Amino acid sequence: MLEIKDLHVSIEDKEILRGINLQVNPGEVHAIMGPNGSGKSTLASVLAGREEYEVTSGSILYNGQDLLEMDVDKRAHAGLFLAFQYPVEIPGVSTATFLKSSVNAVRKGRGLEELKPVDMLKLLRQKAAELEIDPKFLQRSLNEGFSGGEKKRNEMLQMSLLEPSLGILDETDSGLDIDALKIVADAVNKLRSPERSFIVVTHYQRLLDYIVPDFVHVLSQGRIVRSGDKSLAFELEERGYDWVREKA
């Protein structure tokens, strides 16, 4: 599915990722934890194709393709989805309009026909209901004035509509209340399948109670300093990051 080899990434001549190695196989869930500023969002952005970040060396294979050669939208068509840590507001564009364009653009990119308006509407309603999103939200400008939790739920709505093969969740749990957390976790679990993989960036072990990871990695100063199974998350919770840093 995904194979990251010795990835080095800089921004404005500052090296942020300093040799990342990570292999994600189909069906696996990998959790990435690590202190603020360690490079988690940078990794997520590079995977999604953000241009500001300069990949100075290393490689990323995604389903056998050179991911770094692919345009941002092509990556999305190829099934890569990033749930943003800070979803972006787009004034004047209704959420429904955006969702329709997005679904159809991705379908087109995957060689499928565009959805008929009736079917599209049905799909939007159904998925919104699953995430307990009031349909009225769909008429509002995209993310504009949404609360933190509402934005995150909207990200999950997009993910369930686009049915990615690799879902990257960047702190989707931050700012969610307990009920919303369960709803978001449900959305992910519903999508889990032997073909689909997830990378879940989080600061809290709690999320991993709901989305049980196969692997947990600790990112510190641009490197994965420790990997383990989900028990690593508990250990981190108890002992903090200093413990990993010391061991590293």
Place this chain on the structure above:
Amino acid sequence: MSNSMQTLENHTSSEYKYGFTSNIDTESFAKGLSEEVVRAISAKKEEPEWLTEWRLSAYRRWLEMTEPHWPNVKYPAIDYQDIIYFAAPKKKPQYESLDEVDPELLRTFNRLGIPLGEQKILAGVAVDAVIDSVSVKTTFTKQLSELGIIFCSFSEAVKEHPDLVREYLGSVVPPADNYFAALNSAVFSDGSFVYIPKGVRCPMELSTYFRINAANTGQFERTLIIADEGSFVSYLEGCTAPMRDENQLHAAVVELISKEKATIKYSTVQNWYPGNKEGKGGIYNFVTKRGLCDGDYSKISWAQVETGSAITWKYPSCILKGDHSVGEFYSVAVTNNFQQADTGTKMIHLGNNTRSVIISKGISAGQSQNSYRGQVKVARKAQNAHNFSQCDSLLMGDKCGAHTFPYLEVENPTARVEHEATTSKIGEDQLFYLQQRGLREDDAINMIVNGYCKEVFNELPMEFAVEAQKLLEISLEGSVG
């Protein structure tokens, strides 16, 4: 072809990707402006004595005036003696079929969704569709005249409705209002005239079906619209189809008069030749547009989408004379490459309880300069005036500029005036977000720009809004990245 025509031809032909070639046979005067020329124009149009005199007095005032240089635009000095002031176009089809027309132009037409028949006419292909459009026009003119609505060319109005023309011509924009208005008053060629009688609601958007005819309104256009008490009219000016004109200088005047409880909605889409990518050629568009809310509860609403012209100098304004009268201005002004726009509005509050709304959305790309200039004036006796202004600028890239010049003159303490202004760059974050969701870069830009312009598009008549949206896409093509 005369020398100046040749020069303009050279200016405007090469590289104009929406180009019409201008092999139009014209019956023209020699270059230059004088009393004789003004008289000759008037004589050619068989105008009554009073109108000839009106033109002449405007001409004499113009001689005493100087060209304004306060707008934030730069252009080489205009030689007014090097312009032909009268050229009656004798339109002759240039092509036998659409196959001969520049495919790039046809592509643009198709993207704008312009029907085939109109495409042929706009491109100058010989067709019987002209006959169709004439018959369409006749049908609608009949329907309108049954309601007492007058909608005709300005020249026709001078002949058929001289009293109305004489009463209102220059009543909102006096001949000596400004340099370009004076010039227009002296030499105006033709334009439109509209009169809506008392209590009549005009049943159709005026000019939707006639826009083909608007293709040849000329360089010094004159429009006069009168909405009598309790009437309503929605008027559409211009055409989203790319307009090529061999005249570089355009100085139009539009006057609107809205009587008690009457409403005029005036929507414009302007897409004249903006010059090439290096900033050569292009139309200079110096327009004076003003509306008078004459009666109580009258309303005038301007909505415009400006994408064309090399230089735009334009401030559609409202004089809110009647009590409870309302003035509105909704504008999207796009500049790309080397275009310069200095545009905005003036809201003059004279009556009591008058309201005005200004929503201006500037979009600058390439190396263009886009200025908003808006004046809100509340006279001493105007009680409870209210103005809301919102002026937003969107920058695409870092070589372009956006400028805002708000002028406030409030002489009555009961006035409430609110002004909001923002300048933003088209967000890398926004683009990345949309592309991550599968949208192509240009679709992502269009989505962001459309969202940004939404409040203005909402004010345009439906079909115009759809066309305007597509027009924006074409205008901004390839402007980011």
